[in-house]
Amino acid sequence: MTSSDLVDSVRRAVGAVTDPELRRPLAELDMVRDIAVDDGAARVAIVLTIIGCPAATRIESDVRQAAASVPGVRSVDVAVGVMTPDERRALTDRLRGGRAARAMPFGPDSLTRVIAVTSGKGGVGKSTVTANLAVALARRGITVGLIDADVHGYSIPALMGLTRGGDVPTPTRIDDLMLPPVAHDVKVISIGMFLRRAGEAPTGAVAWRGPMLHRTIQQFLTDVYFGDLDVLLLDMPPGTGDIAISVGQLLPNADVLVVTTPQSAASDVAVRSGLVARQTGQRIIGVVENMAAMTLPDGTPLELFGSGGGSEVAAALSTDDEPVEVLASIPLSATLREGGDAGEPVVLAHPDDPAAVAIDRLAGALAATRRGLAGRSLPFTPR
Ligand SMILES: Nc1ncnc2c1ncn2[C@@H]1O[C@H](COP(=O)(O)OP(=O)(O)O)[C@@H](O)[C@H]1O
Ligand SMILES: [Mg+2]
Numbered sequence: 001m002t003s004s005d006l007v008d009s010v011r012r013a014v015g016a017v018t019d020p021e022l023r024r025p026l027a028e029l030d031m032v033r034d035i036a037v038d039d040g041a042a043r044v045a046i047v048l049t050i051i052g053c054p055a056a057t058r059i060e061s062d063v064r065q066a067a068a069s070v071p072g073v074r075s076v077d078v079a080v081g082v083m084t085p086d087e088r089r090a091l092t093d094r095l096r097g098g099r100a101a102r103a104m105p106f107g108p109d110s111l112t113r114v115i116a117v118t119s120g121k122g123g124v125g126k127s128t129v130t131a132n133l134a135v136a137l138a139r140r141g142i143t144v145g146l147i148d149a150d151v152h153g154y155s156i157p158a159l160m161g162l163t164r165g166g167d168v169p170t171p172t173r174i175d176d177l178m179l180p181p182v183a184h185d186v187k188v189i190s191i192g193m194f195l196r197r198a199g200e201a202p203t204g205a206v207a208w209r210g211p212m213l214h215r216t217i218q219q220f221l222t223d224v225y226f227g228d229l230d231v232l233l234l235d236m237p238p239g240t241g242d243i244a245i246s247v248g249q250l251l252p253n254a255d256v257l258v259v260t261t262p263q264s265a266a267s268d269v270a271v272r273s274g275l276v277a278r279q280t281g282q283r284i285i286g287v288v289e290n291m292a293a294m295t296l297p298d299g300t301p302l303e304l305f306g307s308g309g310g311s312e313v314a315a316a317l318s319t320d321d322e323p324v325e326v327l328a329s330i331p332l333s334a335t336l337r338e339g340g341d342a343g344e345p346v347v348l349a350h351p352d353d354p355a356a357v358a359i360d361r362l363a364g365a366l367a368a369t370r371r372g373l374a375g376r377s378l379p380f381t382p383r
Pocket of ligand 1: 119121122123124125126127128129153155290291292330331332333334336337338340341355
């Protein structure tokens with residue numbers, strides 16, 4: 001092999017390394033600089049987006065390994081630099097895919113299916129179901145983003161195993177573009193990450209007013225780099241408050257999943273939250289009944305929260321034009337709860353658990369149905 005062939009091979013190997021946050025190959029991100037190989041000794045220069053980029057160590061070691069794997073390379077020296085402001089601007093422009101800064105990437109023309117998960121009241125397992133659904137979809141090879149919009153009780157970072165010692169991670173920023181942390185192959189952003197940015201105690205959120213919440217949700221949608229997503233899930237706050245209305249205005253083309261327990265008392269409020277979503281133009285795609293009967297070791301069913309709530313809600317939300325069905329019934333499961341407490345979603349940690357099976361089946365059903373594209377243009381975007 002000539003020395004320029006060897007340089008080309010090293011460049012190809014290094015260029016194929018993916019940035020763990022941006023999830024694109026370094027070559028495409030224009031992060032590979034000079035490469036030289038002298039008598040088997042490779043010198044590789046790369047640039048990162050920002051100084052102290054949290055992924056730096058990982059990228060450096062992946063680059064070293066990639067270069068070392070090229071036959072003919074005996075040693076590798078990696079020099080890590082930082083992009084100039086101009087280079088960074090070029091990169092963020094490219095990541096936005098030609099969309100202007102602050103433009104909405106999930107509008108009616110987007111190919112991303114947006115699913116808002118809502119419930120009437122808190123504590124019905126909405127976040128637990130949403131986090132597991134996101135992971136179950138990702139396991140099927142679907143590109144998933146997850147937004148935690150529950151301002152009063154954000155719990156997605158913990159459920160996804162993203163908290164360290166109770167602290168919610170701060171997203172990396174490239175100028176005004178924010179990179180969502182990735183957990184179990186899901187890009188995650190939480191309102192909790194923003195509260196910390198603002199330097200407030202997490203409880204400060206309770207005092208937030210409508211306009212500020214609206215701006216924050218808008219920022220989630222415009223300034224967070226999700227890339228090309230197949231599905232964007234939103235964990236909504238319970239009920240019909242400011243956020244539900246903001247999301248309805250910002251994402252009128254979203255599909256809505258309503259989570260309820262089998263208890264009648266829970267179902268009335270669940271119906272109301274579904275109706276508010278529909279008023280903004282969103283489509284109710286189904287009801288998920290959670291905390292349904294579990295089977296005890298002796299085979300008898302334990303109906304802790306009664307039964308029938310799911311079908312009651314589905315019937316109340318159904319119209320002649322838009323029938324609404326119960327898409328899943330997820331049984332009570334201590335394993336599901338423990339997985340949530342540990343930040344290890346049950347669909348990964350214990351896929352045979354009955355609750356995990358029910359959630360995975362829901363993921364399969366959602367993956368099989370496409371977003372209704374009636375009246376919407378279909379931009380051709382080869383992936
Ligand atoms: N199917 C289930 N079986 C057992 N516990 C559950 C189930 N679903 C949720 N939980 C537990 O119920 C509590 C509330 O769930 P959470 O997802 O936080 O509800 P919400 O987001 O609706 O407020 C959590 O402790 C969670 O682990
Ligand atoms: Mg919740």
